[in-house]
Amino acid sequence: MFTASLMGAALIITSAYLFGCSIAATYKNRVRYLEEFLLTLEIFKAEINFGVALLPEVFQSIAQRVHGPVGQLFMQSAAYLEKKEGLNATECWHKALQDRQDEMELAGGQMELLNKMGLIWGRGDKKDQLKQVTLMQELLRQALLEAKNEQGKNEKVWRYLGLLGGLTIVILLL
Amino acid sequence: MFKYPSAIKEIYPFLPPRLRCFIEFLPSELGEKVEEIRLRHSRPLILHWAGGEAFLGENGIVHRMEEAYKINGEDLEQTLELICNHSLYAYEEELRQGYITLPGGHRVGLAGRAIMEKGKVKIFSHIGSLNFRLARQVKGAGAKVLPFLVEREKGRIFHTLIISPPQGGKTTLLRDLARLISDGASILGEGQKVGIVDERSEIAGSYQGVPQLEVGMRTDVLDACPKAEGIPLMLRSLSPKVIITDELGREEDVLAVKEAIHCGVTIISSVHGATLEEICHRPALSSLLENSYFERLVFLSRTKGPGTLEAIIEGERGLPLFTARGKGE
Structure with missing residues (x-):
């Protein structure tokens, strides 16, 4: 009986701790995704500065270099562009973003930023396009800074909360 | 759909x-x-x-x-x-x-x-x-004209200028002549190497460097390249027997054409205009015509639709080889 209670308590504490860890991981992932988006814009700038690749090709090239949900978002956008259904680049991006947003677990403000990102693709001549990308990079850097602060504040808290929550439940059940 | x-x-x-x-x-x-x-x-x-x-x-x-x-x-x-x-x-x-x-x-x-x-x-x-x-390839557009442009004994193509008002079918004719000369035709025998200097991408309709319209298997295309730079480049590196280009007009284009003619390469080109007099008034072109650089002048119009063949004139003496009313050689 005692062994079974001990095992049950261990199970509750472990589950609660893992739940806390999973919430903590979202803060970590947000930082990672924002860093990856910054990297994609660097790739985009390099591609249009030193080559003549078209937007669908640039998106595919980004998807090959950046893996995970961010790369898949670009791949999906490229696929919509290639379908030639008459959608503009912004519409294709927003459609792909809708398909992929759950995988990225981004906060509301960060999603809004990604929506804005859709407005810059393929707009203006090279000079204008580079200006818009640079501006977007600035916005992403600010968002990254905030996400890192959030991570610093919340990551450990959620882990401890998970653990303490589990312990609390066990104590209450005793 | x-x-x-x-x-x-x-x-x-x-x-x-x-x-x-x-x-x-x-x-x-x-x-x-x-x-x-x-x-x-x-x-x-x-x-x-x-x-x-x-x-x-x-x-x-x-x-x-x-x-x-x-x-x-x-x-x-x-x-x-x-x-x-x-x-x-x-x-x-x-x-x-x-x-x-x-x-x-x-x-x-x-x-x-x-x-x-x-x-x-x-x-x-x-x-x-x-x-x-919309680009439409009219295969056979050049078949009627080509016999007048070939020096049969030598199998050589004459230097030719195609003249018509806008949308008269000049580019269509140039494209089909390129195809016929490149692939070979009964009047000509085996095909010849053709170079197209396609400044406005109209002749071959190239997309990302690849011709989208049939211009012949022995044809090289310099797409979106100015004539004055493209013709010498063709001569230096691609050894064409015939160079085809369109819409001559600037002084530097004319110089490049003269250089090619002096190098023994046949030039087939086109120019906007309805009559010979009109073209002679254009300073850059008048020197080409007065010195009979072109051995054949082909006139097109839209009277019976684009590409209506009006006349073919022998360049040096101005003799009509073909007129819409009756053929006379």
Whole structure:
């Protein structure tokens, strides 16, 4: 009986701790995704500065270099562009973003930023396009800074909360 | 989706969905002959073909301008994005020149506000109109003309200038002559190496460097390359027997043509104009004609549709070899 209670308590504490860890991981992932988006814009700038690749090709090239949900978002956008259904680049991006947003677990403000990102693709001549990308990079850097602060504040808290929550439940059940 | 496998089908992906539906309603026989689709801001959507035009509205062709669909800024912006493959930054040179070539060799002409830099057009902003000009290969267009352009004893092609007003079929004839000379024809025997200097991508309709129209198996194309630079480049590196280029006009083009002729390469070219007198008044061209650089002058018109052959004249003595009223050699 005692062994079974001990095992049950261990199970509750472990589950609660893992739940806390999973919430903590979202803060970590947000930082990672924002860093990856910054990297994609660097790739985009390099591609249009030193080559003549078209937007669908640039998106595919980004998807090959950046893996995970961010790369898949670009791949999906490229696929919509290639379908030639008459959608503009912004519409294709927003459609792909809708398909992929759950995988990225981004906060509301960060999603809004990604929506804005859709407005810059393929707009203006090279000079204008580079200006818009640079501006977007600035916005992403600010968002990254905030996400890192959030991570610093919340990551450990959620882990401890998970653990303490589990312990609390066990104590209450005793 | 389409009833007809026409040029219109090829430009369909470059139109926004809103405009696609108007095109879908077209009767197939009309779809086959459309030459231009005009999109002008705040004005009706118009189709043009040889000898006619029509407004397009909700129910296909409409007869009153008021019923026609009026193009708006969003239509133009979206169409421009689609023809640039969502990559305006990659089409700066084309936007500066005022046209973009599509797969299939079709061309879209642009008009809007010109932004100048150092006295030259840098780019067009605020695009106000777009003109889809559909490319149609007319195979056999050159078959009637070619026998007059061949020196049979030597198997040599004469230096030839094709003269016609705009939309008279010059480019179509140049393209078919390139194909016939390159692939070989009964009058000519084996094919010859042909070089096309296609400054405005009209002859071969190249898209990303690949000719979209049939210009022959022994043909090399220098796409979007100015004639004055392309002709010497052809001579140096591609050893053509015949160089084909269009719309001679500038002094430097004429110099390049003279250089090629002196190098023993045949030149076939074209020029805008209705009569020989008109062309002789153009300073750059008059020296070519007065010194009989061209051995054959081919006149085209639109009297019986584009590409109507009016006359072929022997360049040096001005003897008519062919006239629309009766052949005389």
